[in-house]
Amino acid sequence: xxxxxxxxxxxxxxxxxxxxxxxxxxxxxxxxxxxxxxxxxxxxxxxxxxxxxxxxxxxxxxxxxxxxxxxxxxxxxxxxxxxxxxxxxxxxxxxxxxxxxxxxxxxxxxxxxxxxxxxxxxxxxxx
Numbered sequence: 001x002x003x004x005x006x007x008x009x010x011x012x013x014x015x016x017x018x019x020x021x022x023x024x025x026x027x028x029x030x031x032x033x034x035x036x037x038x039x040x041x042x043x044x045x046x047x048x049x050x051x052x053x054x055x056x057x058x059x060x061x062x063x064x065x066x067x068x069x070x071x072x073x074x075x076x077x078x079x080x081x082x083x084x085x086x087x088x089x090x091x092x093x094x095x096x097x098x099x100x101x102x103x104x105x106x107x108x109x110x111x112x113x114x115x116x117x118x119x120x121x122x123x124x125x126x127x
Contacts, residue, residue, distance in 0.1 A: 023099055023108060028072055028079035029054055029061045037086035050082060050097075077102040092116050 031051045034041045042048055047063060054061040061082075062068070072078055080099045087094040094114030099107050 023080060026078060026080045026101070027060060028069075029059050029082055029099070030064050030079050031061060031082045033063050033065045035084045035086075037084070046084065050084070054082070080107065087112055087114070 031047050031054070033047050034043070035046055038044070038046060051061045051063060080101060083098040083100055085096050085098060087096060092114050093116075094112050096112045097108075097110040099109075101107055
């Protein structure tokens with residue numbers, strides 16, 4: 001499952017990087033420690049991988065559980081929230097990334113990244 005989500009993130013992050021100019025007015029990105037479609041905190045390393053990939057592309061990223069800078073505590077509208085929407089179906093694992101402002105307005109939505117691999121044994125063999 002970890003490999004599936006890694007593949008999906010790589011596919012969707014290519015489009016996030018190209019839209020960076022639209023979100024440059026915001027200084028921070030906040031990634032939740034647990035996404036709504038997962039049962040555990042950082043399950044399949046989704047939160048840490050999301051943080052890593054945004055950081056790699058030049059964003060100032062932090063997890064929502066980390067200590068926020070004073071500047072962000074005083075003005076929470078300087079950050080965008082990273083939301084991952086699960087669009088999976090019975091035959092396909094798919095997600096898309098949304099960046100939302102402090103008023104919960106969607107400023108950016110990535111292209112849908114997906115994989116048809118559902119058999120975990122086959123995924124492990126491909127590694």
